[in-house]
Amino acid sequence: DVKVTQSSRYLVKRTGEKVFLECVQDMDHENMFWYRQDPGLGLRLIYFSYDVKMKEKGDIPEGYSVSREKKERFSLILESASTNQTSMYLCASSSTGARGGTQYFGPGTRLTVL
Amino acid sequence: KNQVEQSPQSLIILEGKNCTLQCNYTVSPFSNLRWYKQDTGRGPVSLTIMTFSENTKSNGRYTATLDADTKQSSLHITASQLSDSASYICVVSAEVNNDMRFGAGTRLTVKP
Numbered sequence: 001d002v003k004v005t006q007s008s009r010y011l012v013k014r015t016g017e018k019v020f021l022e023c024v025q026d027m028d029h030e031n032m033f034w035y036r037q038d039p040g041l042g043l044r045l046i047y048f049s050y051d052v053k054m055k056e057k058g059d060i061p062e063g064y065s066v067s068r069e070k071k072e073r074f075s076l077i078l079e080s081a082s083t084n085q086t087s088m089y090l091c092a093s094s095s096t097g098a099r100g101g102t103q104y105f106g107p108g109t110r111l112t113v114l
Numbered sequence: 115k116n117q118v119e120q121s122p123q124s125l126i127i128l129e130g131k132n133c134t135l136q137c138n139y140t141v142s143p144f145s146n147l148r149w150y151k152q153d154t155g156r157g158p159v160s161l162t163i164m165t166f167s168e169n170t171k172s173n174g175r176y177t178a179t180l181d182a183d184t185k186q187s188s189l190h191i192t193a194s195q196l197s198d199s200a201s202y203i204c205v206v207s208a209e210v211n212n213d214m215r216f217g218a219g220t221r222l223t224v225k226p
Contacts, residue, residue, distance in 0.1 A: 004157070042118070042203065042216040043158075090157050102148065103214075105157025 023091030137204030
């Protein structure tokens with residue numbers, strides 16, 4: 001059974017703080033993704049990674065960076081959190097090449113920036 | 115404008131009733147279409163995946179249809195249960211770079 005875990009379910013940070021969101025998958029998937037989910041907008045891709053130390057910008061990368069030092073772990077970093085980054089953040093992984101395979105999602109982290 | 119539009123935005127039905135959710139897309143060239151179910155407080159879980167040549171696929175009480183000519187898909191839920199209360203998200207992938215586009219979802223509430 002595929003398992004994708006995220007480090008926190010709920011997080012409250014202050015404006016300007018550096019924020020780390022961690023994601024770990026246990027199925028040896030090559031591909032990992034970070035999305036944010038806002039009401040009425042659907043999921044929007046922030047960054048994705050096809051391999052260790054490899055990253056690609058998604059649709060809304062501004063204000064975010066990522067790190068993939070190990071195959072199973074993909075981190076999302078908010079260098080200086082802002083209130084407009086208050087959102088639900090979802091991590092996903094998939095096993096096929098490119099971005100078209102079925103994605104397995106983590107439970108999400110609800111981040112509030114005050 | 116989103117390339118994947120879902121309707122209705124929300125829906126309330128009584129337990130035991132059937133319902134149909136709609137997904138219209140403009141993503142091109144089309145590769146595949148997935149329906150995901152997202153329970154409150156959880157990540158989305160894949161229900162079905164359909165490619166260009168498939169026009170119907172079932173997963174228990176869930177039946178997805180695809181009309182690639184009109185670029186429409188529907189998800190039909192039969193004999194609804196309280197546990198069907200969730201958001202249902204349509205995701206369409208393009209052949210170019212397998213780019214995935216997400217709909218905003220339909221929030222379904224099943225009441226006893």
